[in-house]
Amino acid sequence: MKPSVVTIEPNGHFCSDCGVRGSAVCSSLDAAELREFEHLGRRVHFSSGETVFSEEDITTSFYNVLDGVMRLYKLLPDGRRQIVGFALPGDFLGMNLSGRHNFSADAIGAVTVCQFAKAPFGRFIEDRPQLLRRINELAIRELSQARDHMVLLGRRSADEKVAAFLLGWRERLLALKGPSDTVPLPMSRQDIADYLGLTIETVSRTFTKLERHGAIEIIHGGISLLDPARVEALAAA
Template identity: 45%
Template sequence: MALAEHACTRESAVAARIDVAPCNACPVRSMSVCSALEADELKRLADILVSVKVDAGHTLFAEGDGADTLFNVTAGTMKLYKLLPDGRRQITGFLLPGDFLGLSINDTYAYSAESVTPATLCRFPRRRLEGLLEDYPKMQRRLFAMASSELAAAQDQMLLLGRKNAKERIASFLLMLSERAKRRGYAENPVHVPMSRSDIADYLGLTTETVSRTFTQLKTSRAISLLEGGKVRLNDMETLQELAEGA
C-alpha cells in the first residue's frame, strides 16, 4: 500500500485553483472561486486538505466501507465500480483530474474506487466539509450542480447500456473522453485512453474480446487510428458522432 500523505500548503491550494477553470467539476477548488468570502474560506480549506498519492491499481476504498472521507482527483485517472458476488463487474465511471469522489449521503460508499494510473488526490474528512457547507451556502449549490450533472451523465450511460450496440458504445466512449479532455484543456484529438480493454469492457457492458474486435473494425474502416502510448486518433468525427447517436 504505497500511500504517501503530506499536508497541502495554502499555496498549493491556490496554485491548484489557478490551473482549473471555475466551471470544471472540481468542487473544492471551484467552490473557492464561487464564494464571496474567498480569502477566509480558502484559509479554512487549506487547513483540512491533505494530498494522497497512489500507484496504479491501488484500491482507495471498497463498496461498503465507512464513507468518512471525500476525495478530489488532482492527477491521474480513477475508476469506480460495483461488483456482483460472482465477480461480474460494472465500472460506473472514470474520474479525471478535477473530479470528485465520495459524494454520498449514506455512511458507506456505494462503490469501490481504484486508480487506473498513478494518481494524486486531495482528501478531507466529510465532517469538516459539512461544517464548511453550513457556512458557505454557495458550496451547497456547487455540490448540487455537480451531482446533477453526474446524474445526467448516468442517464446517458443507461441509454448506452440498455440500447446501444457494441460499435455505438465504443464510439460514444471515445467521444466522451475527447469531450472531457477538451473541457479540461487537454488534447481532444489524439485522445488519451489510459484504461485497459478489460476496464473499457466493464464500463460499456461488453467483454474484452468484443472491445478489441470493435476497435479493430473502427480502425479497418479508417474511423480511428490506434497510436502509441494508449492514444487514439479520431479520424472521422462525422461517422463516430453518427454511430454514438445511433442514427
C-alpha cells in the same frame, strides 16, 4: 489491488494555485474561505492500481481528484464488474446518504487527490451554502451523465457503445487538455468493456473494425480519431 503505502504531503501546497481550483468543488469559495479550506484537505498520492476506497467501506473522507484518472465500479457477488464512471481532475467523490461508499474507486496510473475528513468538511459546509450549491451542481451533472449512460447500456449496439465512448471520452478530456483528435486511453480494454457492458473481445474487435474502416488509428496508449464525422455517425446520437 490492495492498498499499499501512500505518500502524504504534510502541507506543502496552496489551494490558490491548485490545478483544479477553477472547476472543482472549491471554485465556489472566495480567497478568504480558501485559506481556511486549505487546512481541511491533504494531498494524497496513489500509484497505479491502488484502491482509494471500496464499495462497502464506511465513508470517512471525501475526495477531490487533482490529477490522474480513477475507475469507479461496482462488483456483483460472482465477480462481474460494472464500471459506473471514470473520475478525472475536478471530480468530487464520496457523497452518499447511507454512510458507506456505494462504489469502489481505484487509480488508473498515478493519481493525486485532495482528501477531506468527513466531519470537519461537513462542518465547513454548514454555513457556506455556496459550497453546498456547488456540490449539488456536481451531483446533478453526474446524474445527467448517469442517465445518458443508462441509455448506452440498455439500448445501444456494441458499435454504438464504442463510438459513443471514444467521443465522450474525448469530450471530457477537451475541458482538461484542450481539443485534440489524439485520444489517450489510460484504462485497459477490460475497463472499457466493463464500462460499456461488453466483453474485452468485443471491444477489441470493434476497435479493429473501426481502424479497418479508416475511422480511427489504434496507437500506443490510445487512439487517433482519423474521421470524427464517421465515428459520430456510428454513435448515432
